[in-house]
Amino acid sequence: MKEHIEKRAYHVEILPPKQDSAKLDADLAGFAEKYQRVMASGFCACITDNAMGHLAFQGPEVLEELRLSVPPGQVMIHLNTFHTKESLDEILVTCRRQGIRHLLVISGDGSDRLPKLQPADVGATDVEAVTSVELLRYIHRQYPGDFETGVAFNPYEPPEHEFEKLVRKCAAGATFVITQPVIEKHPVVDQLLATTTLPIVLEAWMSKKLHLLSQAVGYEIPEDTPFDPIATLRMLHQTYPACGMYLSLLGFKTQYDLIRDTWSVPTSKETR
Amino acid sequence: MRIVVCIKQVPATNDAVIDPETKRIVREGVQAILNPFDTYAIEEAVRLRARLGGGVEVLAISMGPPRAEAVLREAVALGADRGILLSHRAFGGSDTWATSYVLSQAIRTIGNVDLVICGKQAVDGDTAQVGPGIAAHLNWPQAALVSAVREVSTQHLVVVRMHEDGHDVCELSLPAVLTVVKGINVPRVPSLKGVLAARKSEIPVWTPEMIGADPAKIGLDGSPTRVVRTAPPPPRNKESLRFTGTAEVCAGGLLRELRKRSLL
Amino acid sequence: MRLAKLEERENFRNIWVMAEWSSGRIQPVTLELVGAARPLADARRSEVWTVVLGTGIADRQLNELIACGSDIVLVVDDPAFTNFVDETEARVLCALIEKHRPESVLCGATTRGRALIPRVAVQTNTGLTADCTQLAIDPENGNLLQTRPAFGGNLMATIYCANFRPQMATVRPRVMSARPPDASRRGRVIRGTLPTVSAAACKRVLEVFHSSEPGVNLADARFIVAGGRGVKGKEGFNLLRRFATMVGGAVGASRATVDAGWIPYAHQVGQTGQTVQSQVYLACGISGQIQHLVGMQSCDCIIAIDKNPDTSMMKLADITVVGDLFEVLPELIRQVSIT
Numbered sequence: 100m101k102e103h104i105e106k107r108a109y110h111v112e113i114l115p116p117k118q119d120s121a122k123l124d125a126d127l128a129g130f131a132e133k134y135q136r137v138m139a140s141g142f143c144a145c146i147t148d149n150a151m152g153h154l155a156f157q158g159p160e161v162l163e164e165l166r167l168s169v170p171p172g173q174v175m176i177h178l179n180t181f182h183t184k185e186s187l188d189e190i191l192v193t194c195r196r197q198g199i200r201h202l203l204v205i206s207g208d209g210s211d212r213l214p215k216l217q218p219a220d221v222g223a224t225d226v227e228a229v230t231s232v233e234l235l236r237y238i239h240r241q242y243p244g245d246f247e248t249g250v251a252f253n254p255y256e257p258p259e260h261e262f263e264k265l266v267r268k269c270a271a272g273a274t275f276v277i278t279q280p281v282i283e284k285h286p287v288v289d290q291l292l293a294t295t296t297l298p299i300v301l302e303a304w305m306s307k308k309l310h311l312l313s314q315a316v317g318y319e320i321p322e323d324t325p326f327d328p329i330a331t332l333r334m335l336h337q338t339y340p341a342c343g344m345y346l347s348l349l350g351f352k353t354q355y356d357l358i359r360d361t362w363s364v365p366t367s368k369e370t371r
Numbered sequence: 372m373r374i375v376v377c378i379k380q381v382p383a384t385n386d387a388v389i390d391p392e393t394k395r396i397v398r399e400g401v402q403a404i405l406n407p408f409d410t411y412a413i414e415e416a417v418r419l420r421a422r423l424g425g426g427v428e429v430l431a432i433s434m435g436p437p438r439a440e441a442v443l444r445e446a447v448a449l450g451a452d453r454g455i456l457l458s459h460r461a462f463g464g465s466d467t468w469a470t471s472y473v474l475s476q477a478i479r480t481i482g483n484v485d486l487v488i489c490g491k492q493a494v495d496g497d498t499a500q501v502g503p504g505i506a507a508h509l510n511w512p513q514a515a516l517v518s519a520v521r522e523v524s525t526q527h528l529v530v531v532r533m534h535e536d537g538h539d540v541c542e543l544s545l546p547a548v549l550t551v552v553k554g555i556n557v558p559r560v561p562s563l564k565g566v567l568a569a570r571k572s573e574i575p576v577w578t579p580e581m582i583g584a585d586p587a588k589i590g591l592d593g594s595p596t597r598v599v600r601t602a603p604p605p606p607r608n609k610e611s612l613r614f615t616g617t618a619e620v621c622a623g624g625l626l627r628e629l630r631k632r633s634l635l
Numbered sequence: 636m637r638l639a640k641l642e643e644r645e646n647f648r649n650i651w652v653m654a655e656w657s658s659g660r661i662q663p664v665t666l667e668l669v670g671a672a673r674p675l676a677d678a679r680r681s682e683v684w685t686v687v688l689g690t691g692i693a694d695r696q697l698n699e700l701i702a703c704g705s706d707i708v709l710v711v712d713d714p715a716f717t718n719f720v721d722e723t724e725a726r727v728l729c730a731l732i733e734k735h736r737p738e739s740v741l742c743g744a745t746t747r748g749r750a751l752i753p754r755v756a757v758q759t760n761t762g763l764t765a766d767c768t769q770l771a772i773d774p775e776n777g778n779l780l781q782t783r784p785a786f787g788g789n790l791m792a793t794i795y796c797a798n799f800r801p802q803m804a805t806v807r808p809r810v811m812s813a814r815p816p817d818a819s820r821r822g823r824v825i826r827g828t829l830p831t832v833s834a835a836a837c838k839r840v841l842e843v844f845h846s847s848e849p850g851v852n853l854a855d856a857r858f859i860v861a862g863g864r865g866v867k868g869k870e871g872f873n874l875l876r877r878f879a880t881m882v883g884g885a886v887g888a889s890r891a892t893v894d895a896g897w898i899p900y901a902h903q904v905g906q907t908g909q910t911v912q913s914q915v916y917l918a919c920g921i922s923g924q925i926q927h928l929v930g931m932q933s934c935d936c937i938i939a940i941d942k943n944p945d946t947s948m949m950k951l952a953d954i955t956v957v958g959d960l961f962e963v964l965p966e967l968i969r970q971v972s973i974t
Contacts, residue, residue: 118560118561118566119402119404123566123567123570154560156562156563156566157562157563160562160563160564161563164563164564164567181894183557183559185559186559186560209890209891209894211407211890211906211907211926212407212410212558212560213560214557214558214559214560215894218896226896227869227895227896227897228894228895228896228897229896382786407906407907408907466762467753467763467765468756468757468761468762468763471753471757472757494906494929495785495786496765496785497765497766497785497910498753498765498766499749499753499765500749500753500756500763500765501753502753503721503749503750503751503753503754503757504753504754504756504757506754507725507753507754507755507756507757507758508757511837512721512722512837512838513721513722513750513754514721514838515721515746515749515750516746516750529841532719532746533746534657534719534746534747535657535745535746535852535854535855536657536658536845536846536852537843537844537845537846538843538844538846539718539719539840539841539842539843539844540840540841540842540843540844541718541720541838541839541840541841542838542839542841543837543838544836544837544838547837553900553907553908554900594762595637595756595760595761595762595763595796595798595799596762596763596764596781596794596795596796597794597795597796597797598792598793598794599780599793599794599795600792600793601785601790601791601792601793602790602791602793603790603791604784604788604789604790604791604933605791607937607951607953611952611953611954611955612953612954612955613944613954613955613956613957614954614955614956614957614958615956615957615958616958618958618959618962618963618965618966619966619970621956621957621958621963621966622963622966622967622969622970623970625938625954625956625963625967626967626970626971626974628954629915632936634858634914634915634936635858635882635971
């Protein structure tokens, strides 16, 4: 992960096609196009796992079906706790086969249709429900050395609780952190940078619809709030130069070309 | 041996939109999904096929409009060997009696069926009547609300049935009909490979003649029950009562109100 | 059966109630159905018959059926009914229906009733309406008007079974009210005039387990205390359980809490859990996803406790408490315990 930040490689979120898509072929083609642009830029594609509890196909199976190659270090998949044990192992084995090393391990969102991993599935005996911590332990125990795992950090939750969770996630094997969307200099993010030596990647919200973040940040953002994602991204680079950036809801048609120079390549003098 | 799973396409939400002119429910434009309980029926059939070893075929059948073909493809993506759609204008308006008749005729037509599995109910009608209705039309034994299949052979089943006050274990001879509950298994999510293969699967459409259905027993005319009118539910007391303030004040006010309404 | 001519309706008389026999006794829903059947029979100038299929049935219970409104109690007391064998019960009930030709048959919408009565409806070739919340006689033609919620309670549908007899309906427990017993009411218990019972060969009940966990019987509960994400964990549910026990209620839960492992699936209310119809539904920290609301919006009185006054549940509720459930619930427990 450190090398992603050093190489100034953005993490670009891509959603795989949904299970109930009425235009699956078009969605697969759209996925392939986005993926290839991210690869060509030398960035890292981050593929979600049933985001918001909506049933979608899994990143590794989509890559396999579309015969898309995985350049080393350029693909990260999200992996949450809403799977059967069989499908969890299938995803991990496929990742290993394809050379996907980076996993963002999260609890995730459920739905009536999504199965939830049970403690026994991941060999956990001391918990009532599987969280990212149990999933991390399972991955590192069953697939030692195969994966570099990251975890989520939410600066909008009570910090004491969030930092305590981060300690447990690190103890379970996490080696990098990706935050919830950061839209301004935030004291809890400052605190995070001050307390951990792990690589930190900030989520940069690339949609103009800032109000969609109301629930995530825990206060009401009016629907017509003006928001310039590109300007905010530049501001985040200046404010947090040591951090990577995870671009969510990036517009490939309108924004992709604009982010070319937002994180300029370091000159040889400018080393950390 | 064949296992038949009876499935239904239902609206994704229950937000009923009533056409003010026709007073009928508007179904157009509402997203349609596989009845959630049917995913457990499909999964159980697929698992029983594996438990029984070779020579078992799993078929999914559904009665509905042409677009219900989508749920049969989903069943194939989830592991069913093939699907059959029962679709014809003459089936329209069937109540649970006529629906279970049509499904039972299809099961007879398929032949060599030893087990029928249904979800415990469809979430749009919530009647839970079609499963036992099929068993009655076929004159087969039934077990409703099955939460586990303990034993299975080509001759018999041992199942666990849920009741309000606990559960029981019973043995049924085959052929038989089961309705299954959510807890029976954890359904898989279809793989991309499975979905792509299911798109190519042939889904034949069967008509009343093809299943030898008596025209007097299907559709609106063959249905004993008929909806004579629909109305919005009695309005909830919109004068809702709100308590704010300290916990002591809120709790006291709430308890007073519950006692006043004889609810405590 | 299908009526060739409408005049054939006259060949069918009386309102029947199929008694709910389980755990070795006649269940309260039976008296509720008798209470619902009484005005229907009066409107049709006919009788209420209650059919009891059980074994070792106490006379006291049979007399109670009469005191609460039955005119005739038809009893088959046979060891074949020790456990629930759908096929045996259906066969006997079909034979009784064919012999006595009731105009209507009401049955509890219980797990047993919902398995048994669709089988009987098909075998006697007649219509059945599930989960009726209102039953009435059409004054014009004497048909049974059966009203039930449809589309998760967003619509009430009224259903007729005009050309078939008997008219059959199921009703959930606690939807109808039993009448107070009147010891002076006269009625008749008929026994032993029934066809010989032979147990179905196709099914054997091997074992029966009665649930030992209290507070899980949501279908029968009058008062449900339910928790969502706001309950925060297993500890929070213990608080709900304490209050539920004090008010003689059961504990319900949202899907998210079941997924999180805070409480077993048996407690889940909603589309893929149970549909409940209690008198009181006290929602604690449940935001109210539509899949949850369809499972409980037919409850009589919905109360919501939440810090956020704008959730879907708070909008649906009849009584809302804007506050922290971890403060309000202990206070409710304290105040109930001192009164």
